Amino acid sequence: MSESGHSQPGMYGQGRRRRRRRGDRDPGPPGQNLSGPSRDREYQPRERRDGSEDPPGPLIQKTPIILAKPPGERAKPSQNAPLSGGPVLEKPIMLMKARDDAGKPGTPPEGAAQPSGPGSSKIEREGQRPTQPVYQIQNRGMGASASSSAVDPMVGQSKLLPPEKMKHSIKLVDDQMNWCDSAMEYLRDQTDMLVVGILGLQGTGKSTIMSLLSANTPEEDQRGYVFRAQTQEIKERGGNQSTGIDFFITQERVIFLDTQPMLSPSILDHLINNDRKLPPEYNLPHTYVEMQSLQIAAFLFTVCHVVIVVQDWFTDLNVYRFLQTAEMLKPSTPSASHDSTGSSGSDDGAEYYPHIVFLQNKARRDDFCPRNLKNMHMVVDKLMTHSHLRYKGTLSMVDCNIFPGLGLDYLSTEVNMFLLPVQENDEDSLTKAGSGTYPLFSLLPGYRGHPSFSTMVSKLRSQILAMPRCQLSHTILTEKNWFHYAARIWDGVKKSSALSEYSRLLC
Template identity: 30%
Template sequence: MAGIGGGPNFSNQNSNTSSSSAPHSHHHHHQAPKILLAKPALVTAAKYNHGGAPAGDDPSSSLRSRLPSVGFLNLLSDSWDFHTDRFLPFLTDNTDFTVIGVIGPTGVGKSTIMNEIYGFDATSSGMLPPFAIESVETKAMAKHCTVGIEPRITSERIILLDTQPVFSPSVLAEMIRPDGSSTVSVWGGESLPAELAHELMSIQLGVLLTSICHIILVVSEGVHDNNMWRLMATVDLLKHSIPDPSSLSLSHPQSFNTVSDKEIKDKMQEVGEEYMASPIFVHTKLHDQDLAPHYLVQMKKALTCYFSSTSFNKQKHQNASKEKNVSSLNPEDDSDPTLFKSFFIPSKYNTDSLQYESYSSSLWKLRDQVLSMGGPSFSRTVSERDWLKNSGKIWELVKNSSTISDYCRTLQSSGLFRR
């Protein structure tokens, strides 16, 4: 294991798996909390197989059901419940921290991007990444790596939130009953058609991230898929009465469950305008024909036009004056502050191109841009630990939002949800 911010060394992992963890616990008794960079389920599964247990081809979901839940750091579990106790020991009372979240469909490179922002060096032997990335086996089984929200924190106190894919067939397959209803309660305890619950999960996830993050990366594959643009426009439409984690409206937990949308709106008047994380739109797996500079400028203009009437646009203008002038993938339009932050990452396998930047160089520049951004500030100073506790309360507001439930009823009655 590694310290919260440092890179791990798993070179002795196999030799330790069958031994008791007690000596290690005693040895590190007075040191800072430790955190696995590898996904806990995968490491623990290796432990079980090491002792001579049958090494069958069990899928990760069946392994997950046999492992103790204490091993998971997920903030948001596969049952769609928010857990603060698992990650809380790794947070402090520090108030100078940044929260970066990511959202996007399966296989677009979300976890890879988050590993890059963390500073993980994939070339170092014996190192496992902070966030598990899609393997050949995962793709072959049509599975997804990330469940709910998986957090990590760096030594620079950057909290990274990797999320399960949206619009994912594998997520839908895991939550659908034979009769077509959903096994996951996403809204008021009511049983919904799985397809509707699945779509609502994507919206709720987007609303939560835009409420509790400073920066949100919105990742799409290619330049012709605008599903994520539509999702974030819907998130903007429905993110009403949802405060940021420092809001005074969360200061009275005893009355929290009975707080109405109107009361929250009234209390938010004291804080100011509704909070919205700064978005960075990332398009991955691009080919040479998609990377022509004039084409990318047109893409950025289309993106800016699409979100011109949203809260994201208002947030962009508020942040423009305090942003540092840093390099991006397209220096020719950096001087135009009216355009949204967007990045275009070439395909990892597009190695023949000498005309445009490489995959690894583009990822590094994205990391540089994200870490040098000046995202919006929460309305008040809040510590890491209080941010986490209040984020759990915000999740309850999201799940019980009357605005989102009205939208859900409209989708249900019209049948206009994804099938």
């Protein structure tokens, strides 16, 4: 083929001349001028595109059909084919390698010339629909040989997978009061979440309650709870099970934070008997234990939507003094504009305060008496009058139909209080009921003054999960953003000047 891109008949004529020249050294037909540079090109051996010479022998096998492209390679190159008279690409085979990896049967060898001009376009259009190669290229592009700009399907699938389910709690703050980052892998980039924390004295049942609210049922073995409860050995020696802050998140995107006991005597005893070195800013062990409890409480008041305060008897005035002190020392955090009204009705637009729930665990049957219940609500309301914590208006035992005979207006000063009875098996209650002297009532359960423990836990869970999810800061936080926000708050609590000054006054 001439380099100027002449028509197809000229190409066939040159092919005939070349066969005669190689066979019998005929200088060509008369009237044909082969002198000059053109003559030199004609009598030089034909070279392949990769630099090798044609093998000797007849070239009758090089029919025009071999010069045509395979069916899968026709449409797209024909659209970009150069116009007549334009330069021919030196290595068009590279385009075929990019699309087909040179592995399909029928791929022409590298030495095969690429036709151009009207004749080649006609061959390409024979038996070929224009849209077929396009679909083939798209299908090949979705395979393993896709370009780097294509999206990895594994990445798209990972975004659609459900979040990893936790089987047990992990540390958010360890026993040395250091922040842990292991909870980050369980968090997602979504904003619909609820953060629930818990506070309480030693042995009140905080871990058990958090396990029942999060992932377990009363019928399960306590050794399999997500928050490990006290073992019998720890109970006998008066120790504590939880240290620092434990983290657990459910599939419903509810974050539960279990904490070590407030003002724990076992932690104090461990510090004294094991001669643990105190931080330099604390001189006495009991001061260090109290400041640890205040730091945890102030932290929960800042990063939680709901804080549960657990008591196993009514009531300890030191608990309310402790809550008020932690409220005073909590970090200053801005509140959202639509969430500026405090529990007492005053406008405190500069601070965020969580909802607080007073949970009476291991309640006796007399505690469920309507008269005693009303007195308990009145006492808590008086003790929390000057607090900005949201201690009323978001949880009600009367609405749970626990007291069917009481009207909705019976508790005029109803606070966020809930009573849980002592956990016992149904077999124990039937045994106690059948131990009387009347065989007629031996199969009936004894009167307890309240529904079963499982029913009470279910009603409490419904009330807690239905609590308002107020905005924790001036910006809407995702789960991962909440984690980073909580880490900054914890660091600020440990370095708080107000807590340091309060610790100095305790000495």
